[in-house]
Amino acid sequence: MIGIIGGTGLYGLEGFTLEKEEHPETPWGKASDPIRLGTIETEKGKVKLAFLSRHGAGHRILPSEIPQKANLASLKMLGVKRIIAFSAVGSLKEEIAPGHFAVPNQIIDRTRHREDTFFGDGVVAHVSFGDPFCPDLNHVSVNAISKCNIPCHEKETLVCMEGPAFSTRAESKLYKSWGAGLINMSVLPEAKLARELEICYQMICMSTDYDSWRESEEAVTAEEIMKIVKQNSENAIKVLQAMLPHLAEIQEKECSCHHALQFSIITAPEKRKQETVQKLHTVLPKYF
Ligand SMILES: [Zn+2]
Numbered sequence: 294m295i296g297i298i299g300g301t302g303l304y305g306l307e308g309f310t311l312e313k314e315e316h317p318e319t320p321w322g323k324a325s326d327p328i329r330l331g332t333i334e335t336e337k338g339k340v341k342l343a344f345l346s347r348h349g350a351g352h353r354i355l356p357s358e359i360p361q362k363a364n365l366a367s368l369k370m371l372g373v374k375r376i377i378a379f380s381a382v383g384s385l386k387e388e389i390a391p392g393h394f395a396v397p398n399q400i401i402d403r404t405r406h407r408e409d410t411f412f413g414d415g416v417v418a419h420v421s422f423g424d425p426f427c428p429d430l431n432h433v434s435v436n437a438i439s440k441c442n443i444p445c446h447e448k449e450t451l452v453c454m455e456g457p458a459f460s461t462r463a464e465s466k467l468y469k470s471w472g473a474g475l476i477n478m479s480v481l482p483e484a485k486l487a488r489e490l491e492i493c494y495q496m497i498c499m500s501t502d503y504d505s506w507r508e509s510e511e512a513v514t515a516e517e518i519m520k521i522v523k524q525n526s527e528n529a530i531k532v533l534q535a536m537l538p539h540l541a542e543i544q545e546k547e548c549s550c551h552h553a554l555q556f557s558i559i560t561a562p563e564k565r566k567q568e569t570v571q572k573l574h575t576v577l578p579k580y581f
Contacts, residue, residue: 294341295540296373308333317370320572321362325349337541343373356456356478357406365486369576375493379529382477383504385469391521393444395498396434397451400425402481405455409482411489415566417559425484427550430495437536443528449474453481465506490576493550499525
């Protein structure tokens with residue numbers, strides 16, 4: 294099953310047959326919103342989809358408040374093996390104009406208040422995160438965006454800031470000087486938790502504004518951003534439709550993401566705290 298994490302605009306996907314909604318109780322609470330399960334026919338076969346609205350219906354959850362562990366655990370418990378996540382982002386480069394899409398391959402973490410691991414409390418594990426996105430999904434995403442004739446930027450670095458206020462000009466210039474191209478508040482810990490659960494994950498970034506590094510521009514306002522968000526949502530649906538036949542093709546394929554924990558769990562089995570092991574069993578029965 295393919296998981297789609299996004300905001301509004303994606304439920305109207307043409308040909309999507311909604312079968313049921315699930316809102317499972319996980320050891321980390323409930324997801325931001327009920328998850329919509331259904332199928333869509335493509336020329337390469339049927340694809341099962343699970344939609345989750347990251348900020349909840351009506352956009353009522355701040356990035357720092359998203360129950361990320363519950364979101365990822367719910368998707369995993371429902372059988373999701375791959376996730377395509379959509380996010381509105383600020384651009385740190387002149388050439389990434391508002392309305393352009395980007396497929397990042399790196400992340401810089403500037404979050405401060407978020408729980409970002411399923412481990413700890415008696416079970417230690419360290420997953421590899423050198424390449425934080427799935428190589429297969431990265432490839433499929435770039436191809437689908439290009440096919441839709443939407444300007445697409447690849448191999449960009451995405452800064453994840455805490456928010457909810459946007460960057461100061463000094464911060465924005467600092468991130469730009471690091472060579473980063475994009476900034477948002479959503480990719481972490483989402484991408485990290487997906488890796489810990491051995492789920493393939495790629496974020497598709499939809500540029501809405503130039504953050505605040507440009508001296509010639511007024512500092513960014515939420516109002517400016519909302520205007521372009523609507524156009525981006527319409528394009529996100531097109532991209533997803535272009536991508537589905539390719540996702541159908543790779544859905545049985547194994548990926549290195551599916552073995553991320555194979556050599557990562559450090560704690561000796563007899564020393565693991567049983568309460569934590571029981572929690573982890575719900576999402577990682579292969580190991581716990
Ligand atoms: Zn993968």
